[in-house]
Every structure is written in C-alpha cells, then in structure tokens.
Amino acid sequence: MNDVQPTWYTAAQVAERVPADRARRLIGKALVDGFDPATDPARVSTPAGSGHLLLMPSTISAWTGVKVASVAPENPARGLPRIQAVYVLLDTATLTARALLEGSALTSLRTPAVSAVAADALAPPDAAHLVVFGTGPQAVGHVRAFTRIRDLARVTVVGRSPGKVRAVLEEVSALAPETVAGTADDVARADIVVCATSAPDPLFDGSLVRDGACVVAMGSHETGRRELDAGLMGRSLVVVEDVATALREAGDVVLALEDGTLTEDALVPMRDVVTGAVVRRDDAPNVFKGVGMSWQDLAVAVGVVDPAA
Structure with a gap:
C-alpha cells in the first residue's frame, strides 16, 4: 500500500518558489x-460538461507530470474563472505522485518565461523599446520577464480600453524609465514587439516592423486565429517551439502557409536558436510564435519542488 502523500502547492507558493527570472x-x-x-506528447482536448478539458502530459528525465485544465465558457457569468487547472507531478521511476500544484499559476509563469528565452536569442542585444499589445496578466508578465533580459528604456502598451491600458501602465511603471500608452503604428520604432491578446486577426501592419527587430506572438493555440499578418511571417526568421506542434496549433503559422508567404521548411525549432545552431537575423525581422507545450509546465513544476533544479 502506498502511503506517500503528495504535497500541495498553492498559487502563492508556486510564485514564491519560482520567480519570473528563475522560470526563464x-x-x-x-x-x-x-x-x-x-518528443513532447500533443495536447489532448476532450469535451466535458459545458466546456472541455485539456490534458498536457510530459516527461523530462527523472520527472513526469500532467496538467489538467478545464475550460468552461459560462463560468465568468457564475463568478468563476473561465480556465482552471491543477498540475500533478510524479517521479518517472515509479510514477508516484509527489506534488499537486495550482496549475494556472504555472501557466502564468511559463508563458512569459518561454517568450523571454526565445527573445533573449532573437532580440537585438541593445534593444531598448518594447511594444506590448494586450492588457491582461500575460501582458504584465511579459514586461516583467523582458526587463530581465534587456535594459529597456521605454515600454509602450497598446490596448482597446484606455482604462485597462492605464492599469497596466501603473503596474509596470517601476520596470522601465518610460512607460506610455501607444498605437499599432508604434511597432515601426520598436526593438521588441509582444502580442498577448485574444485577437482573431492581425494587430498591426507587419511591413512596419524593422529588420532585426524581434516579434513574439503567444495569444492563441487555434489554427483559425492570428495576431501577425502573412506578410510579416513571410519575410521573417520564424521560430516555433516545435514544428509539428506549430503546424497543428499555431494560426499565425498555418494561415501564412495557406496564404503562400511561408513554407514549412522555413520554420526553425526554438531549441536551435537557444543552443546557437541558428542565429538571429539583422536583415529581417525575427518572429517567435508560441502556443504553449506540456514540457514547459513540467520544467517550472520541477523548480517548485526542487530548489536545486
């Protein structure tokens, strides 16, 4: 009989044990x-109740884990989150559950951390101006993460609601010398652009993005939605977490392929730029399109339970 009881980690404990920079x-x-x-298993989506469940399993060496996320579109009307999640962390050798973690906190940490890892390899070394599209927690999380990889002098926030833009600016005001509200045209002067929205259509004219700049898009994992236009995708170095995953889930990639501006063999796995096998370009924009993968949650979860990781 197994009497090992997994330890429960709250959202606050997850954030305390793995600050943003450690997640990166x-x-x-x-x-x-x-x-x-x-090698990561594909995300599994299955209908459940009034919504669906997302199952995200992964194994990295001595650790195995799975995030179970519920998506209930009617929950906000009930005063509940639309997305909720729990993470189960097991040791690979025996598949015994060692920890249970609040899963939404992991998502909040790993998404900007992944973007920052990619941007650290793709952004100009002297990048000083960050433009962020979006006014949710991920927009704030990305500003926080990116100020740890570059000495930013200016952060410009673009959003549809002036009130929400002001709220984001108040939250990030201490992270850069200048934090201002902006418009889509500000991408023309940006060194780094982050798209953290739920928009189904391109957020700006991709022709405005300068050669050498870095653009990060992480707003969705649906093939019919995109934040970046096909023109930008076609003239850029395009980096993805994994090629097969991008072809399955990344609308920015899939729609650019359908439009004929991008080819599958032009896609670069993230691992190649992190290890230096592929380097950023100064003669074209550098795009990272992320959709979120199971291994990322696992890497952060291990850090929660193992201070030496």
Missing part, C-alpha cells in the same frame, strides 16, 4: 541540457 532559466536549461520538444 528553468525553461532554457531544459533545452540546453538536451530535451527535444518534438
């Missing part, structure tokens, strides 16, 4: 140490 290092370390995202 954990994600990067997994890739540098040889983990190949192409």
